[in-house]
Amino acid sequence: xxxxxxxxLLALALPxxxxxxxxxxxxxxxxxxxxxxxxxxxxxLDRLALIVRQxxxxxxxxxxxxxALLAICGAAMQGLFRNxxxxxxxxxxxxxxxxxxxxVIVFAGxxxxxxxxxxxxxxxxxxxxxxxxxxxxxxTGPGGTSVATMLLAGIAIGALAGSVGSLLEFHxxxxxxRRISLWRMGGLDGANWSRVAIVAGVSALIFAVLxxxxxxxxALLLGESEARHLGIAVDRIKRRLVLLTAAGVGVSVxxxxxxxxxxxxxxxxxxxxxGPDHRWLLPASALAGAILLLVxxxxxxxxxxxxxxxxxxxxxxxxxxxxISLLRRRREYxx
Amino acid sequence: xxxxxxxxxxxxxxxxxxxVVEAVEFVLAxxxxxxxxxxxxxxxxxxxxxxxxxxxxxxxxxxxxxxALADWPARERACRVALLPQASALGFPFTVAEVVRLGRGxxxxxxxxxxxxxxxxLAACDIAHLRxxxxxxxxxxEKQRVQLARxxxxxxxxxxxxxxxxxxxxxxxxxxxxxxxxxMREVAALAARGVAVxxxxxxxxxAARYADRMLALREGRTIAAGTxxxxxxxxxxxxxxxxxxxxxxxxDSQTPVVLHG
Numbered sequence: 001x002x003x004x005x006x007x008x009l010l011a012l013a014l015p016x017x018x019x020x021x022x023x024x025x026x027x028x029x030x031x032x033x034x035x036x037x038x039x040x041x042x043x044x045l046d047r048l049a050l051i052v053r054q055x056x057x058x059x060x061x062x063x064x065x066x067x068a069l070l071a072i073c074g075a076a077m078q079g080l081f082r083n084x085x086x087x088x089x090x091x092x093x094x095x096x097x098x099x100x101x102x103x104v105i106v107f108a109g110x111x112x113x114x115x116x117x118x119x120x121x122x123x124x125x126x127x128x129x130x131x132x133x134x135x136x137x138x139x140t141g142p143g144g145t146s147v148a149t150m151l152l153a154g155i156a157i158g159a160l161a162g163s164v165g166s167l168l169e170f171h172x173x174x175x176x177x178r179r180i181s182l183w184r185m186g187g188l189d190g191a192n193w194s195r196v197a198i199v200a201g202v203s204a205l206i207f208a209v210l211x212x213x214x215x216x217x218x219a220l221l222l223g224e225s226e227a228r229h230l231g232i233a234v235d236r237i238k239r240r241l242v243l244l245t246a247a248g249v250g251v252s253v254x255x256x257x258x259x260x261x262x263x264x265x266x267x268x269x270x271x272x273x274x275g276p277d278h279r280w281l282l283p284a285s286a287l288a289g290a291i292l293l294l295v296x297x298x299x300x301x302x303x304x305x306x307x308x309x310x311x312x313x314x315x316x317x318x319x320x321x322x323x324i325s326l327l328r329r330r331r332e333y334x335x
Numbered sequence: 336x337x338x339x340x341x342x343x344x345x346x347x348x349x350x351x352x353x354x355v356v357e358a359v360e361f362v363l364a365x366x367x368x369x370x371x372x373x374x375x376x377x378x379x380x381x382x383x384x385x386x387x388x389x390x391x392x393x394x395x396x397x398x399x400x401x402x403a404l405a406d407w408p409a410r411e412r413a414c415r416v417a418l419l420p421q422a423s424a425l426g427f428p429f430t431v432a433e434v435v436r437l438g439r440g441x442x443x444x445x446x447x448x449x450x451x452x453x454x455x456x457l458a459a460c461d462i463a464h465l466r467x468x469x470x471x472x473x474x475x476x477e478k479q480r481v482q483l484a485r486x487x488x489x490x491x492x493x494x495x496x497x498x499x500x501x502x503x504x505x506x507x508x509x510x511x512x513x514x515x516x517x518x519m520r521e522v523a524a525l526a527a528r529g530v531a532v533x534x535x536x537x538x539x540x541x542a543a544r545y546a547d548r549m550l551a552l553r554e555g556r557t558i559a560a561g562t563x564x565x566x567x568x569x570x571x572x573x574x575x576x577x578x579x580x581x582x583x584x585x586x587d588s589q590t591p592v593v594l595h596g
Contacts, residue, residue, distance in 0.1 A: 082424065082426065082427075083426070084426070084427065215440060218429075218437060218440075219437055219440055221425055221426075221427050221429070222423065222424070222425050222434075222437060222485075223420070223423065223424040223425070225384075225389055225420070226420065226423075228389070228409070229387055229413060229416075229417065229418050230413050230437065230438070230440045230441055230489070231409045231410035231411075231412065231413030231414070231440065231441040232409070232440075233409060271427075271428070275428065275429065275430065275433070276427040276428060276429055277429070277433060
């Protein structure tokens with residue numbers, strides 16, 4: 001498939017998925033009424049307008065943004081590590097971000113609302129950055145990144161995150177416990193406009209800056225010194241990529257909890273369709289990630305309505321078999 | 336064309352606190368090909384990596400077109416100096432044409448010109464028939480030719496940059512006889528268009544056939560330097576490799592040929 005066509009297809013499919021996500025749920029809303037509310041003509045549709053404005057729309061936007069963030073950050077991280085198995089949740093970035101966020105919840109739990117959420121996001125960002133830096137330092141030598149070290153470092157960080165989490169729970173009171181456990185399950189059901197605002201802010205930064213690193217990422221795939229020989233300021237680019245991907249993963253963990261495999265599966269599917277050129281891979285992954293998570297979340301809400309499945313369960317159900325198939329075919333990737 | 340495109344003076348290089356190269360000197364003019372020979376661990380690769388700025392000199396200087404190598408902005412240097420590494424780590428399925436196009440990265444010559452240059456270098460390395468194949472599925476020799484086409488496209492045109500330098504670290508190690516000859520001829524054609532070449536070669540006879548001058552290194556020190564006929568002698572090979580050889584003259588090219596074994 002030509003890269004341009006794929007990006008167009010995805011860009012056309014995305015609004016349809018957003019609309020479907022707003023329409024479908026425990027109560028099914030008619031498409032025309034939803035459209036009328038979305039364009040601001042909601043006379044006589046008070047109850048429906050309330051559902052759309054306060055529940056479905058913020059949730060659909062949050063879902064789409066988080067999916068896009070996870071996928072584009074996964075794609076960039078795989079380029080940075082020069083390794084197609086680098087995924088935020090596998091290499092401990094998600095776990096690091098979780099620890100950072102839990103610490104903030106427990107020790108600054110009194111701060112609520114927008115400021116509190118910003119603090120949690122900041123904690124997740126710091127935790128995520130520390131994890132990427134640690135994994136990168138451990139796993140990367142002059143000849144590239146060792147998969148074994150990378151995954152082992154991920155396990156170590158995951159274990160550390162688990163024990164820090166348990167320690168925190170030990171010390172937390174009931175209210176904090178509830179928040180931590182809700183938060184750990186992840187999920188997009190806590191969507192509200194202040195979460196959308198925070199994710200939208202970080203997303204705007206990442207979608208503006210990451211695609212501009214596409215040429216550098218392509219050169220980096222050749223190897224670090226090869227990229228340097230092509231005139232790329234490798235150290236600066238690496239620093240930028242680590243900070244951006246940690247911010248993206250951190251904020252998505254902070255608002256939606258740990259959603260696994262989106263960052264791994266989406267860039268892979270896109271690469272199979274159009275190849276590894278980051279100039280197309282990055283935007284196409286962002287669009288496809290938004291679509292995948294919107295579909296998964298809509299399913300999660302519809303399948304067992306009126307209750308819902310955790311969306312992470314669906315992404316893992318989809319992602320784990322895919323990951324196993326990748327492992328089986330790893331020789332094709334030279335791992 | 337520059338008579339003193341690359342000037343190396345009193346160069347010493349260290350790696351991990353150990354002196355790897357010491358007191359190496361040479362001057363290379365545009366269009367000249369210098370072949371560096373020597374036993375394993377002689378410092379050949381370190382030397383060639385120093386010539387692109389990967390390793391900073393511990394003593395002495397490297398000047399490119401009259402300016403110290405370290406003073407060149409990365410982008411400008413990349414338009415003039417390209418290095419073919421011994422091995423490549425590329426593990427993502429770029430097509431062959433995409434890999435070669437990466438060599439055009441430092442230039443802003445436009446996609447039309449770039450496509451043309453990619454086509455020319457693909458033909459020069461005899462890989463035009465592979466252009467849409469995935470790099471990861473190629474054989475070792477094919478990969479090496481793709482990487483060579485990539486670094487050639489980086490310094491292909493005189494209008495991008497006048498003074499150009501091509502560094503080759505064992506460019507023919509994985510190639511069959513036919514492709515060894517093809518690659519060395521294409522490198523010679525590039526040199527004829529004003530590119531200075533520094534290569535590390537293990538096949539002494541091949542080096543003597545295609546290089547204008549040779550530099551023999553052992554434990555980082557210059558054992559011999561000069562024309563192939565001056566450097567490649569039975570006595571010189573004995574000092575360099577501790578092994579007995581016979582050196583005869585090639586009946587066609589009149590260059591020295593090392594017989595061993």
